[in-house]
Structures are given as structure tokens and as C-alpha cells.
Amino acid sequence: MISQPSLKTLAGTCAAALFLCWGLTLALAKPDVSPRPAPDPKLGEVVYQESCARCHGPAGAGDGPDAKRMEPKPRNLAEGIFKFRTTASGTPPTDEDLFRTLSTGLPGSRMPDFQRLPEETRWQLVYHVKSLSKVFEETRPEPIHLGTDPGSKGANLEKGKELFAQLGCVACHGTHGRGDGPSAATLVDNWGLPIRAADLTHGYSYRAGSSAGDVVARLLAGIDGTPMPSYVDAVSKEDAWQMAYYVRSIQEKPRWARAIEAVRVEGELPGDPSDARWDSAPRADLRLASGLYREGKVLPAAVTAVMVKALYNDKEIAFRLAWHDPSRNDTEPADRASLFLIPDRRAKFQIGSLRSWPASSDAPSLEQLAWSAEGTSGKAAFADGRWELVVSRPLSPAGGVGLTPEGRPILLGIAVWDGGNGETDRHRANSNWVDLVLK
Ligand code: HEC
Ligand code: HEC
Known part of the structure; x- marks a missing residue:
């Protein structure tokens, strides 16, 4: 919006080019005339x-x-x-x-x-x-002055990170911002319902924008109705911006994909999720949606995305899955994940979405590669609110879905159960079906 003084200056400086200025002033003055209609x-x-x-x-x-x-x-x-x-x-x-x-x-x-x-x-x-x-x-709204954006070049991420810890953001959002802080499991909103501290690494799921300016507004104004307080009296405007740029820096760019490309390797497949050979496989991120809501009983779903990589050799295929989960649960209900393969693409129409599986008994069956955190072997690791897991199977197991390089893509889906959320059976987070392609 153009304020009065700047219009005057403008009029003064280009008095010579009167015509041009008249038009320009009109055009610039326009935002002052409220674009809002009268209430109807x-x-x-x-x-x-x-x-x-x-x-x-x-x-x-x-x-x-x-x-x-x-x-x-x-x-x-x-x-x-x-x-x-x-x-x-x-x-x-x-x-x-x-x-x-x-x-x-x-x-x-x-x-x-x-x-x-x-x-x-x-x-x-x-x-x-x-x-x-x-x-x-x-009550009149009391707009908060949000201070001056230092720009990403003016941002001191180290300082922002320090403030993030000092001001206690980590208590709810966790050291790495994955929503896994020590208080996270106990948060309740004004309406008595359990609420999640946002996973700040998932910028795409912020409700009201993930830019530094949006984050500054949330920090200074707080999120009323939730445990997230206002920091307007606890932090200077300068520091709020430093912290906002730090929050922005931990947002991971998602690589949403409709296909998972498995890459061929020579020799043994890596059994460990941290093996450097996984670097050679492209990452595909799949969004997960929660299947069922049991009123009052369960926490809102925490697992909203899974990162997938796949490698294969002449005998086997291995998948590396990684997802954010605020807590490790290795007793019943344990954290679990399953990979589903549809034997024949045409069967998709009978099976429908992964959300509706298991369906009626006459529906075509799926192949399920199941993993549970109970009795976890060296093939899975949990740290700082993140699971990493490797599951593998033969390329063409007897009675299973046969995978052939450069063959027709096979449909794959992933489900994740968050044990800490009491998730079992059909209450879980599901992906859509995506193509699995052997390159
Ligand atoms: C007492 C717990 C708690 C503390 C402390 C806390 N938050 Fe939050 N925060 C939450 C909750 C809960 C939500 C989710 C609100 C919702 O879903 O409606 C949230 C959401 C957010 C969001 C997402 C806003 C959006 O648009 O969705 C940001 C960004 C954020 N917090 C940043 C911070 C920062 C930075 C700090 C420290 C200065 C902080 N929070 C401290 C509980 C907390
Ligand atoms: C499909 C369901 C749905 C529809 C349709 C819908 N809303 Fe909402 N709306 C929600 C939910 C869910 C929330 C709460 C989100 C949260 O708490 O983070 C919400 C929150 C809001 C809020 C509160 C924002 C805040 O800052 O707390 C407003 C205002 C609102 N809706 C207005 C509207 C208006 C106006 C319409 C129609 C033009 C509309 N909604 C249509 C589901 C809906």
C-alpha cells in the first residue's frame, strides 16, 4: 500500500512529466482505495x-x-x-x-x-x-509489529539454533524439529483433545505458511487454542527473525514421486540403512494418510510421509524406508511398517486404495512384506524421532510377485503403524499405490 507522504514525493519528483505522473499516481494510489466490497x-x-x-x-x-x-x-x-x-x-x-x-x-x-x-x-x-x-x-484485534526481515543473507542460523534450544522450542518440537520433544506426547489443546507439536522439518504441512515471515508471526502471536505460546515478550524482533530463518533451514524439501526407481548394484545388497551404497538410489517420498479415527482415544496421526529407496541385484531387491515418528515403541502396540505389492496391475481396481485393505475375502490378495519393531535386528535404527529400515525379498519368490528388470512396473504401497499412537490393524497411515520400476 502507498502512504500519503510517498505519493507526495512521487508527485514532486516527476512534476515535469506531468501526464505520465498523473497516470502513475492514479495507478499507485489505487491500493489505497479498499478493494473490499461493502458487506452484503x-x-x-x-x-x-x-x-x-x-x-x-x-x-x-x-x-x-x-x-x-x-x-x-x-x-x-x-x-x-x-x-x-x-x-x-x-x-x-x-x-x-x-x-x-x-x-x-x-x-x-x-x-x-x-x-x-x-x-x-x-x-x-x-x-x-x-x-x-x-x-x-x-475485543479489538491488536496487530503485532513483526519487525524487519533481515533477509536470508542477514540470517545467523547458529544464533537461531541456540535460541530455538534456549526458548524451549525443543521441549515440544524436539532437538531436530521432528515433533518429538519430551513434552510432545502429553500436549492437549483448549478443547481437551490431544495435539501434535508440528514436525517443523515438513514445511509443506505448516497450516499457515512456511516462509520466515509466517514463522515470525506464529512465534510472536502464538497459536491460540493450542499449547504453543506467544513469545512476543520473551524475544526481540531481531532474534525472532533469526529463529524463523533457522526453522526455515531445517525444512526438508520433499521429493514427491509417483514411481520408485530401483537401481541395480553388483554383489551383495546393503543390509544396513546407513550403508553408503544407498546414496546411488534416487529418493522417492510418499505422502501417508491416516486410515481411521477413533474418537477421543488416539492421538492425531504423526507419520505423514515415508522416504523410499530401492536397490536390486540378480537375486534380490532391498528397500530402505525412513519416516519420522516421535517415539520408539518396540512392545505391543509396536511401531510397524509393511510394503505391499499388487500381483497384477489390473487387480488394483478390485483392491481399491491401500486404506481399504484388508477387504472382503473374495478380493485378490496382496503380497505383504511386514516389519515390526518388536525384536528388531540390525536392519532398523531409530534416532531423534526417525526410523530407518531395510527390508528385502527375492526378485521372484515362489508364489510371490515376480519382478523383472525393464519389465512391466508393479504397484507398490506402504503402510506405517505408530505404536506410540496405539495404532494396530486398519488404524495406520497409508500411501497411495505407486509404480515400482527396476532400472
Ligand atoms: C508447549 C509446546 C510448544 C512449544 C514450547 C512450542 N511449540 Fe510450536 N507448536 C506447538 C503445537 C502443539 C503446534 C501445532 C499447532 C496446531 O497444530 O494447531 C505448534 C506449531 C508450530 C509451528 C507451525 C505453525 C503452522 O503454521 O502450522 C511452528 C512454525 C512452530 N510451532 C514453531 C515453534 C518455535 C520456533 C518455538 C519456540 C520459540 C515453538 N514452536 C514452541 C507446540 C509448541
Ligand atoms: C472440509 C471441512 C471444512 C470446510 C468445508 C471448511 N472448513 Fe474451516 N476449518 C476446518 C478445520 C478442520 C479447521 C481447523 C484447522 C486447525 O485447527 O488447524 C478449520 C478452521 C477454520 C478457521 C479458523 C482459522 C484459525 O485461525 O483458527 C476459520 C476462520 C475457518 N475454518 C473458516 C471457514 C470458512 C469461512 C469456510 C467456508 C468458506 C470453511 N472454513 C470451510 C474445516 C473446514
């Missing part, structure tokens, strides 16, 4: 009932028909607690904060983005959301 409560209500009520409920009480099986739950918009703000803790969000939530959605939750609706309609929704709660009449 009827329109807001109609669009809200169409697009939001199924989750947030007709009056915003968070009790829509689709809300039951959701984790985290759709917000009770009448209650007036908002997580993602640029305002002081305990004060409501700004209109821009709400507009942003509607425009970008909240990744890592079921709250969708509403890019498909014109901006004007989104503003009507902002007004409607504000009409659902008294908090907007009773």
Missing part, C-alpha cells in the same frame, strides 16, 4: 451455508455433518478462538488474517482453500465469520 450479509450467509456449514455447522458451532471424523476438528467459529493470527494472543485475527486463511486453506488439516471463489466473495465470508462470534464486537 445475505450473500455471506448463502455462501457460508454452501461452502462451510458441512464442517463448521450452520451457525458456526463446529458441528457440521462432516465434522465428526475430522482431526483436527473444524473450529467452533462462535467461540472466538483463532489459531493463525498476526495479532496479540487473546485478541481476534485481523480481517486480512481471516482472508488469508480462507484463500490458502490450512494445509495439514481438512480446511480447504477457497481460491475458486472470487476475492469479493471471500471478503463476504470474512464478514460472515466475524458476525458469528461476539469476540469481534468485544
